Amino acid sequence: MKFSANSVWENKDYYDVAVIGAGHAGCEAALACARLGFQTVVFTVSVDSIALMPCNPNIGGSSKGHLVREIDALGGEMGKMIDQTFIQSKMLNKSKGPAVHSLRAQADKAKYSRKMRQVLENQNRLDIKQQEVVHILTENQKVTGVQAFSGAIYSCKAVILCTGTYLKARCIYGAVSMNTGPNGLQAANYLTDSLKELGIKMYRFKTGTPARIDKKSIDFSKMEEQFGDERVIPFSFTTNPEDVQIEQASCWLTYTNEKTHDIIRNNLDRSPLFSGKIEGTGPRYCPSIEDKVVKFADKERHQVFIEPEGLETNEMYIGGMSSSLPEDVQYAMYRTVPGLENVKIVRNAYAIEYDCIDARQLKPTLEFKKIEGLFSGGQFNGSSGYEEAAAQGLIAGINAARKLKGLDGIILDRSEGYIGVLIDDLVTKESHEPYRMMTSRAEYRLLLRQDNADERLTKIGYDIGLISEERYKRFLTKMKYIDLEIERLAHAYVGTGRKVQRLLHDYGSTTLISGISLRELVSRPELSYSILSEIDEDRPEFPGDLKDEIEEQVNIRIKYEGYIHRQLRQVEQFKKMENKMIPEDIDYDSIKNLRIEAVQKLKELKPVSIGQASRISGVSPADISVLLIYLGGRE
Amino acid sequence: MFYKSEKDTIAAISTAVSESGIAIVRMSGEQAIEIADKVYRGKNNKRLVCQKTHTIHYGYIADAENVIDEVLVMIMRGPKSFTGEDTIEINCHGGVYVVNRVLETLIKNGARPAEPGEFTKRAFLNGRIDLSQAEAVIDVIQSENEYALQSSVNQLRGNIKNKISDIRAKILYHTAFIESALDDPEHISVDGYGEQLRVVILELVSVIQKLIDSASDGEVIKEGIQTVILGKPNVGKSSLLNALVGEDRAIVTDIAGTTRDVLQEHIRLKELSLNIMDTAGIRDTEDIIEKIGVDKAINSAKESDLIIYIIDSSVSLDGNDFDILQSLEDKKSIILLNKSDLGGKIQVDDVRIEYLERHTNFKEFNIPVIEISAKTGQGIDELEDAIRDMFYHGQLSFNTEIYITNMRHKNALIEANESLNKVMQSIDLGMPEDFYSIDLMDAYESLGSIIGESMGEDLVNEIFSKFCMGK
Incomplete structure (x- = not known):
């Protein structure tokens, strides 16, 4: 297919906001905008893949469960969806402190996707459109609309980019390379160039997924059965706990062995990762099995979790063994694992490369510094994970809506939520791999517990307008009882x-x-x-x-x-610096005594506060003192 | 990132320390007067909080029961003070050691060491300095910061830096292990880790404690090397002193204070400064050994950093010499063969043999022996070189003692140990493992401030590089 300028026409339907992509970020962004009163259109390359989970079949997990809870407390959708579609649920780290308790649920992927699609379809002021967006239209560095592959132009005041792993996506295993998005879905091949024309700096990241296998071909007797918790705790603060006490599906645990590792080692030269065919940077926290075998050579075995993809399918996910080795090697290595001796692969494992941005081009509101009205969220921002994506999508959606209302953006700081830590890290720190949330990234994690997400954020969600009066009252009642x-x-x-x-x-x-x-x-x-x-x-x-x-x-x-x-008490100190705002028109060149490196970094990143400035690598404590004095003098 | 609070009460020595007889220790902040009251001993149990602003009070500074110095304390309540905050200025009688002790006592009682330029910064932020002075303030802060960082990091000789890096590496490793298990509980288990960690922490606490203990020595090195000159009467101690003082060198004599019975000479050589102890005795009578005996001299030598032992090379060694040689063991020492111009009876080899005979467990004789003539000045340069080598490059790295040369470093070490002790408490209380890492990382950060390293992405990097995460 080739994009033709001849078919250009103007779609006259009125839209305030266009959301590009209907994955986990796009869904939250679109819902937030529509619920906050704006006419919204969400574009997707395939309506059938709304809220798709192209990788692992779970929502939550260590620190990610916190994100889902926070999304819920702010009025997002993810928590409600998983509560309705989970097939197994566990509270991780239950024997540890409350700060690191984390919910993780196995999802029925297809059901999750369908449910979310229904919510979108039934949302007032929200339209779904199956179209690839190829251009972001701007005037004077301000968004005016988008153009679809068909040639249609949609005028709007804000655009939220949630393109996930689809931009110039390429899937690879062995010598096989396909220019598709995840799961063989159509890639979006034009938007990158349009973004580059706007002066946006792009990165190329890589991630991967294991094979999906046929349940019929698995010998479960050689594996350990893994059950869900006896008493399930829901993700959403709105879900009645009694409604989630369902009959749960099992997962299965097995292990790799020396044979598996030998096969991998003997075929490393055929891996596109090691032969250099993959140029993108992969994440360290979910290494492929070949990465693990090379890097942790002394480990005799690695855990492998066999997880159902849903209740209405025989496909199972092989957690712990993502790979981009050739198909024949995949068969050989999976079949060395106890229980998988005769395994049939339904979908091969693959690595995927895609374009994303250096998120330091964004304000903490997730609006581009350079282009007014252009927001972005999710894997496009260089993160990874469904939950990280949804969290950003929600914040981008909220802030696009607030911008159109003429209100200040919502910025959660590092002491208010994992969402704050996530976004602050993304827009402040240089990263060369997809960013994953971890509890160790949160300085104040004793305060940022999953159990008190409502206490931290419900009021904010209520003020934004995404939490109903009824829910807010119920929350206040709970707080009163506790006190x-x-x-x-x-x-x-x-x-x-x-x-x-x-x-x-x-x-x-x-x-x-x-x-x-x-x-x-x-x-x-x-x-x-x-x-x-x-x-x-x-x-x-x-x-x-x-x-x-x-x-x-x-x-x-x-x-x-x-x-x-x-x-x-530490937060008190921290807040002081966060609340010292740096005016947008500050002229760093005129501040005597800032070191040159600091001036360059500060000019490039334009931190909003002294606090954010202090987290930029290359800005020293002495530079911060200088800035403080300079700002003190201006007052 | 870790911030020093603007609310803290800060303290620092605000006059050049080594030169003058009088030094001022300044303290500013909400609790300044309260803290001063804890260490001030005035007449009739006078309390500073009850005194009017801009008044001066005579009394003593004491660390618990120990009187440190006789002082004048000035109270200035905010906003009418340089910083705009409650401010205390303590006029001490000087002497590097005493002033440092006063400052240390304030810190022990709740003040924290001021950052470079911090008084000026507060003055500015509180509107006590006008805008035209702002640039000058910025100058001061930037240059002092750079200087402080450079000098304090450079001052750390390789082995201290390595030692701190080692401790940090251990803390980081164990934290990363705990964190990796928390992030990936299905792959990594941290159950029961507390007992293992307890052993590690105990060891680290004791290593850090040793560094803290050696810190007082370190402060002396920075400000001046405590030196004792030993030798029998008439071997030329006074001539040596005069030779050291020379034309281009300064000699400063402390005013004899009523509360002190020890006099010091402060001598500046090229880049060295020596505090020569008991020089009054040496200069006035030349026969200190006759008067108080070898034992007492050796006793005072024990408190010093450097012993210079002078032998009259024109006279044979006797019992007194042997006693002194015997005592030269774990201290840095230099032996001088004086009166080399008179043609010596004693050679370097003689000293070596006598020394080794008295230290049968030593295989080598490592003490430099220098032939000098205090009269003609011959050998004085060599002596200076020998001292410099000893304190600034060579000897120290052989030595197991570790010197921390800065009070801020010492404070950071104390903070690190407090954090590690909190980890121990959490283990003792049976708290879950995730509580350990919070204090472990605080300790990591405190130690990092000594060697100029911040935490950054260290923990995340360590987790990924050392532990195999799932998915």
Whole structure:
């Protein structure tokens, strides 16, 4: 197909916002804009692949579960969707501190995609259009519309780029190379050039996915069965916990072995990664099996998770063995794994290369610094993962809408949410690989727990207009219950009665010499709020659907008070720098004594605050002092 | 990134330390007066908080029970002070050691060492300096920062830097392990890691404690090498002193203070400064050994960084010499054969043999022996070179003692250990593993500030390079 200028025509339908791409970022962006009152059109190369999960069949996971919760608290869709379509769910790191508890659910991929498509279809003010967008139209560095491959021009005031891995996409395994997007879907081959013409700097990244195999060909008796949690906790704060107690599907665990590794080693020369056929940069956190074998040569085996792709398909995902080795090698290596001796491959593993941007060209609102009205989110911004994409899509959508309303953009900072950490990292730090969220990236993770995402963000979502009055009231009620209960426990004393001593003794806790408040008892490491219920005679009844959440919050807040308090103090310091804004018209050249390197970096990145400036590599603490003084002088 | 709070109370020595007899320690911030009260001992239990602004008070500075110096304390309440904040200025009687001790005591009681230019910065931010002075302020901050970074990092001899890097590498590795398990719990397990970590932390805490302990020595090196000259009467100690003082060299004598009984000479050689102890005795009587005996002299030598031992090469060695030779063991020492112009009876070899006879566990005689003539000045240059080699390149790297030469470094070490102790507490309390990494990374960052390295992407890089993540 070739794009022809002869077919140009103007589509007269009125749109405020055009969203390009209907993956996880595009869906959240489009929904946010439409829900905030703007006529929105979302373009996709295939309506059948709206909210597609082209890689792993899960939502959530360590730190990603936090993102989903935050998306939900702000009024996004992902959490609700997975609650309706999951087939297995686990709380990861349950034996660790609450900060690193993380929900992860196996999704029924097709169902997830269909559900999300329905939500989009039924959303007022939102149109879906199957078309490849080839041009971003601008006037005076301001967005005026987009042009589709058909030649049609759509005028609009804001554009949100959510092109995922589709730009000039190329899928590769062995010597086979196809110019397609994921899953053989049509790539978008024109938009990159249009973006380059606008002066946008592009990167080329790479990622990969394992093979999908036929369930019938797997011998599960040689694998360990992996079950979901007995009591499932929903992602969305709006989901009634009773609604997610479903019958769950199983996953399966097996291992690679020396034979597998030998086959891989003997065929490395045929891997496009090692032969140089792939130029993009791959992510370190999800290495292909050949990467793992080369880099961790002394490991005798690697875990392999066999996960269902859905309930209405026989396809299974081979977690832990993504690859771009030739097809014959794929067969050979998978068949060395216990249980996979006779495995039939339905879809081959492949690596995919695609164009994305250096996200440092974006403001923290996810609008391009250079082009007014142009926003972007998701893998296009150099991230990876469905959840990272959805989070950015939501923020880009919210901020596009706010821009059209003449309001300031919403910027979550690093102390408010993982979303804040994610976006700040993307727009501030140089990255040469797809960016994945990790709990270790969050400085204040004791405050940024998945269990308190609503406490942190519901108010913001409400003010934005994505949280209903009813939900907000319910949230306030929950908060009130928590506060009152903590207060009550501080004044509820227990004595040295037999029942109390007995309970303490049973849990290995020091028995009492005199009376003590229940609050103090909760804070003992070996005890908890729920353990103490039998000696807490005045414990109130909480509303059924909030009960679990309230009790959890009471327990966590009391137990980790000291640590939480310490982080709050650090946040105070941090906020001071974040709140020192740098005016857009600042002239770095005129500031005497900034080092040259700092001037260059600051001019290039245009940080919004002293805080952001301080995180730019190449800007020293001394430069920050100089900036502070300069700004102090201007006031 | 880690910020020093603008609310903290800061303290620093605000006069050039080594030259003058009087030095001022300045402290500024919300708690300045409160902290001063903790260390100030005035008449009739006078409390500084109750005193009027812009008043001066006579008294003592004490670290708990130990009186450090006799001082004048000036109170200036904000906004009428240089910084615009509550400010305390302590006029000490000087002496490098004493001033440092005063500052250290303030820090121990809640102040933190000021960053370069920080007083000026506060003055500006609080509107005490007008805009026309802003550029000058920026100059100061940028240049002082560069200087401080350069000098403080350069001052760290290779082995200190390596030592700190080693500690950091260990902290990073263990944190990365914990974090990789948290990020990928299905592939990596961190259960029960606390017990393993406890051993590591205990070791690190003790290594850091040693660095902290050696820090007071380090401060002396930066400001002046504590030197003792030993020798029998009439071997030429005073002539040596005069030779060292020479034409282009300065000699500064401290005013004899009522609270001190030790006098010091502060001598500047080319790039060295020596604090020569007990010089009053040496200069006035020339017979300190007769008076107080070899034992006492050797005792004071124990507190020094450098012993210069003078032998009259025209006279044979005797019992006193042997005693001194015996005592030259773990200290840096230089032996001078004086009166070489008179044709010596004693040769370098004689000294070597006598020394080795008294230290049978030593295979080699490593103490430099220099022939000098204090009278003609012959050999003085060699002596200077020998001291320089000893303190600025050579000897120290053989030596197991580690010197931290900066109070800010010391403070960072203390902070690091506090963080590591918090990790121990978390382990003891049975807290989950993810709590450990928070304090581990604080320790990592504190140590990084000593060698001028920030955390950046270190942790994420370490996780990926050392541990195999899934998917």
